[in-house]
Amino acid sequence: MADLNSYESRELSWQSYSRAGNQQMQEQQYLLAWQAYCQAIEVAELLLEAAALYPQYATAVHLYVVSHHNLADALLCLGEVRQAEEILRSAYAKVMTLMHDPTVFSELRLESLKALKMITFELHRFYRESEQFELAEALFTEATQAAQAFLAQPNLSQPNLSQPYANPSLN
Numbered sequence: 001m002a003d004l005n006s007y008e009s010r011e012l013s014w015q016s017y018s019r020a021g022n023q024q025m026q027e028q029q030y031l032l033a034w035q036a037y038c039q040a041i042e043v044a045e046l047l048l049e050a051a052a053l054y055p056q057y058a059t060a061v062h063l064y065v066v067s068h069h070n071l072a073d074a075l076l077c078l079g080e081v082r083q084a085e086e087i088l089r090s091a092y093a094k095v096m097t098l099m100h101d102p103t104v105f106s107e108l109r110l111e112s113l114k115a116l117k118m119i120t121f122e123l124h125r126f127y128r129e130s131e132q133f134e135l136a137e138a139l140f141t142e143a144t145q146a147a148q149a150f151l152a153q154p155n156l157s158q159p160n161l162s163q164p165y166a167n168p169s170l171n
Contacts, residue, residue: 007050007057014043014063021070030077032108039073048094051108058107061098061115065091069122081130088123092139095119099150113150 021036044067047060068091075084098104099112120143127136 007047010043010046010050011063013160014040014047014067017043018067018070021074024136025070025074025077028077030074034071034074034078037067037074041067041071051111052104054090055105055107058105059109061095061111062109062118065115065119066087069119072126074121088119088126092116092119092143096146109150111145116147 017036017040021033021040024030024033024036041064044060044064047057048064051057051060059138072084072087075087095112095115099109099116101109104112120139124136124140127133127139143160
């Protein structure tokens with residue numbers, strides 16, 4: 001019998017790192033927040049790897065996006081504007097890749113479409129706040145076109161939630 005606790009314990013670790021980072025941000029301890037958010041990203045990447053193998057973990061893509069958004073916020077507070085942009089762009093690229101990868105479970109692809117909205121909003125906000133209006137609009141256009149193309153795919157099916165999934169071991 002496989003063990004779900006491995007995924008669940010990783011998810012709890014992600015929550016712990018994220019909460020620690022949030023607390024540090026509130027206390028204006030941006031370097032400590034940055035460290036906590038880096039750890040949260042490491043865990044989120046493991047969770048996303050599990051999502052690529054097991055469709056019941058598809059929502060891990062949202063943890064991945066939140067982690068990148070949090071880290072970008074900490075970097076902005078540290079004055080690292082270019083790094084913040086790179087972090088947001090890397091999450092955007094990952095979500096786009098997952099969404100368009102036909103070898104990925106449809107559940108993860110659909111969750112990636114949902115995550116695209118969030119990461120696009122954050123990156124769009126970043127560009128507007130830094131007065132890069134052309135980049136903001138180009139990003140919005142690109143994301144909208146990608147979402148429309150994704151939704152127009154004839155072979156994209158809704159996940160079959162009536163079928164139970166096997167409980168995988170992530171060890």
